[in-house]
Amino acid sequence: MLDKNHRRWKELATGTFSLATDNFGLQMFLTRSISRFSKPQPPGELEKTAAEIHSFFIKYERLLAREISLISK
Secondary structure: OOOOOOHHHHHHHHOOOOOOOOOHHHHHHHHHHHHHOOOOOOOOHHHHHHHHHHHHHHHOOOOOHHHHHHHOO
């Protein structure tokens, strides 16, 4: 699993890294995160959101094994 501070989590949060997934919960979670950054956010919000995404992946690591392998490349 990528480190919590790895740039990939911020890329997922902003939508600059597109992750193809069949997992509906992950799709909804990422869509919410990406839509948050369609308008300017206060300082620190990107880091907070990236940490939330990382935590989501930690919590559901077994269910998201395929997605983890995709983002770790």
